[in-house]
Amino acid sequence: MITEATAQTFDRLIDTEYAVVDCYGDFCGACVMLEPVYKEAAADMAGIRFIEINISHEWDIAERFGIDAMPTLLFFRNGREVHRIEGSMDREELNRQIAVMLYN
Amino acid sequence: MMKTKVTKLYDVALIPTPEDIPEWRVDEAAVDGLVKALAVQHAVETQGDAVQTGDTVFCAARGALEDRTVLVYPGRSIPGAEQAEKALLGAGCGDTVKTELAGSPVSLTVQRIVRRTPAPIDDRLVREEKIDGVETVAAYRAYIKEKTQEQNRSLSAKHLSAALHDALVEKSDYQVDEEEQEAWTDKAAKEMLKMYEQEGIDPHIPEDGTDFLTDEEVLAQFKESLRSQYLSLAMSRAFCEQQGVTFGPEEQKLYAENGCTGDEAESGFMESKTWEILYNIAMERLEGTK
Incomplete structure (x- = not known):
């Protein structure tokens, strides 16, 4: 299950032990490619809150986190950013990035 | 000029x-995959007695990563957790295994085993998506095929x-x-x-x-x-x-x-x-x- 965030709900949603945020945007082909991979991981991996936010509209969040590429995945532990990665990826690569959040 | x-x-x-x-075209096998993905998204969560492939295992750690709940996903080969994923298979709540995570030796005690079972693929599942005019599995198949093809x-x-x-x-x-x-x-x-x-x-x-x-x-x-x-x-x-x-x-x-x-x-x-x-x-x- 993926939760759609807004600037208003963002801080509340990332305030959990493990959270990943997919920062996507309008007319973004790479974001469309990442979507099914992200959905699959969200369905498969309990214990992590999978979030998405449309930064074409939520500019505050894009500015706050210095996001200038789409998609950008942000990884949080207890509300603090611990890792990020830009671009689309396959499931294997997404697992690799999630591992950084879980085990580093 | x-x-x-x-x-x-x-x-x-x-x-x-x-x-x-x-x-860009999507064949029926791909539509099957999309329908199965929907069932997985609406999976029912239950507690497992013994760790199986596909579970999520919540652990307390000693020796490394003691500052957090350690999540292990048996069968997914998450980099750094391959040994731990194998070591936990068959373990029950309260069991402790000695293994390795991200290259460091660690003891993991199982706190919780979460199992997700895909929802049955039926009209009730489709109705949960609340898509206008789409209330049956057949209608969903047609809808998701057209939507995916448009995107592609x-x-x-x-x-x-x-x-x-x-x-x-x-x-x-x-x-x-x-x-x-x-x-x-x-x-x-x-x-x-x-x-x-x-x-x-x-x-x-x-x-x-x-x-x-x-x-x-x-x-x-x-x-x-x-x-x-x-x-x-x-x-x-x-x-x-x-x-x-x-x-x-x-x-x-x-x-x-x-x-x-x-x-x-x-x-x-x-x-x-x-x-x-x-x-x-x-x-x-x-x-x-x-």
Whole structure:
């Protein structure tokens, strides 16, 4: 299950032990490619809150986190950013990035 | 008015569709996969007695990662957790295993085993999606096939229109005004250098790791790479003329309202219309493919 965030709900949603945020945007082909991979991981991996936010509209969040590429995945532990990665990826690569959040 | 002109515009109909344009049509096997994915998204969570492949295992750790709940996903081969995933198989709540995580020895005590079972694929599952007019599995299959194909076709059309655009620029013939080209590429190269500096990227460091580039060498490289963008402006004007598209009073007014006038506005308009027309040509071409 993926939760759609807004600037208003963002801080509340990332305030959990493990959270990943997919920062996507309008007319973004790479974001469309990442979507099914992200959905699959969200369905498969309990214990992590999978979030998405449309930064074409939520500019505050894009500015706050210095996001200038789409998609950008942000990884949080207890509300603090611990890792990020830009671009689309396959499931294997997404697992690799999630591992950084879980085990580093 | 732009001085460089196209003397012969290449015929877009002669440009072949590249072989690497992604297939956009979705077959029934792919639809099966999408329906199964829906069932997985609506999975029911239960507690497991003993760890199995596909579970999520919540653990307390000693020896490493003691500051957090450690999550292990048996069967997924998450990098750094492969040993732990195997070691936990068959363990129950309260059991402790000695293993390795991210290269460090660790003891993991199982706190919780979460098992997700995909929801049954039936009309009730489909209705949970709350899609207007879609209340049965058959209707969902048709809906998801059309939606996915639309998305795929749009993406493929973007790839194809980019290929058509690049080929038109490359294969058309031009009468180039060297002075105009030099002035345009020089200005654009300096703007590009400024952008690199603002982004904190140093273009003086070459990719091949040889001696640093001077400012003049950096600008020369940028100018070379911008030459095709310059020619694209001339190509777009010729293409629009061929297609009967003009930058009329209404369009000029719209651009002026956004602070853009003169040659710059006209070039912007022509480029935008060229991309729009090429995208439509690409969509039609893809529709005709098997």
